[in-house]
Amino acid sequence: MAPRQQRHNKEEERPEKVSDVPTPCFLVDLDKLKNNAAAMQSRCDRLGVQLRSHTKTHKTVEAAVILSGGRKKSIAVSTLAEAEMYAANGFDDILYASYNKQQTSQVMCQKLNNALGLFHVMLDSKDGYEALAMAVSDKPWSVYLEIDVKYHRTGVSWDSDGVVALAGLIAGNEAMTFRGLYCHNGDTYYDKGSDALRAAGQESTKVLIEVKNRLLQKNIPCEVVCMGSTPSCSHPDESMSMLQEFSPGNYVFYDLMQKDIGSCQMTDIAGRVATRVIGHKPELNILIIDCGFLALSKDGMENNLPDGPWIIQDNQNLRLVGMSQELGKVTQEEGEIDFSKYPIGSMLFIYPYHACATAAMHPVYYVHSGDSITATWRPTRGW
Known part of the structure; x- marks a missing residue:
């Protein structure tokens, strides 16, 4: 397994590019x-x-x-x-x-x-x-x-x-x-x-x-x-x-639930979770990612949607099929995964089913315009 990237502290300089963010993290598309x-x-x-x-x-x-x-x-x-x-x-x-x-x-x-x-x-x-x-x-x-x-x-x-x-x-x-x-x-x-x-x-x-x-x-x-x-x-x-x-x-972020309802289009969803591949299980046709339910939440799982409640960006054939606290399992819906396309350390981006629940998992949002990180936002927590 590749070592997990170190999380940036408040005092540290923010990453310059989306490819540099610590994972898992919540990305906000500012545009x-x-x-x-x-x-x-x-x-x-x-x-x-x-x-x-x-x-x-x-x-x-x-x-x-x-x-x-x-x-x-x-x-x-x-x-x-x-x-x-x-x-x-x-x-x-x-x-x-x-x-x-x-x-x-x-x-x-x-x-x-x-x-x-x-x-x-x-x-x-x-x-x-x-x-x-x-x-x-x-x-x-x-x-x-x-x-x-x-x-x-x-x-x-x-x-x-x-x-x-x-x-x-x-x-x-x-x-x-x-x-x-x-x-x-x-x-x-x-x-x-x-x-x-x-x-x-x-x-x-x-x-x-x-x-x-x-x-x-x-x-x-x-x-x-x-x-x-x-x-x-x-x-x-x-x-x-x-x-x-x-x-x-x-509506600030929208999500897959809103898209399914008809409130928005896929292109309107402004929040994603960035994750990295940290393991290969060829014998099970599974990728291991550093995104578990503490980064994504379990909202939507109870709906038993045929393709699951989440979508992996630009990888319509990949499915998130299991999560533990800090890890996720990703498989391919049809055929065997070409593991050479997803080397250890490569990034995937997951659209949340319910943005309110997913955003609540994260103490900091990495805000980007295009591929450039422009800011970090820190939401208030508690009641």
Whole structure:
């Protein structure tokens, strides 16, 4: 086996070329990322809605600057670690897409609310409301009410009496400002093709506007209706112009799942895992690579896709057929591997099934334009 390349420390000079990166590592194609950002912003501009990009996929300052068009405003985060990092780097108008009732989290939210021009939290229960009502802040809390259209994960069921009741409590509390409605329409992940995605977006929009109208009938103002999922925002229906905000996240990198859904093309996928061949097993027709499930994640394996959940770039006949913690097994779908084409130390590039899960495996992203490494980005981790 060839010796593994030494990983670059933060203080060390970054590699100049993609061929020089330590493996396994997460590569970000900067040009594709910028194209994805521009395409999503163009859709929002055409429909007249504000883009509130969700940072959960990349969790980096650098990508958030690009996705916000350099404004450092109007983002959504999934963790307080993200919120604190962005606030410390000059971002404002941050939506924390949750509200944690733990005391330590309440203190962190209080600090963010006092420090930022706009800091929003999200509620979906009376318990959450009561906890927020007891949290002291220098200024009123800005609150989104999360709506469950039909994804059935979090949020108040759209057709329940609880929607109006909870919105009324928030709007009637002098320590709070009712901002509006938020929906993650994750049911679009079960659709296929642009027509189905547009139809799903239209249905979710119709439901959200119906909820908004119910609130208005009760004299509860609803300034913003925000909807997010990369599939629906990648192929938005024209009716989504009735919304005020889009909040997609995965589109920053896209992935094979999004490609299979129809959100993007293969050429839009901006994230890959670089790996090296470290062993040959001719008797088993297998290459051993230095990429295991700690570099790629296991997301997608449960789907039992006929060709597996991953694609090896420019090697459509190769398949990743097994992983342990740090190693992977690659075989050839048809015929025997010509091992001379894959010498020890040669590189392969794997497209992830789910970029959010794969990116979360890596403490640093190697950003490239063409074959040149232009930067290293370090995402925040933890909660």
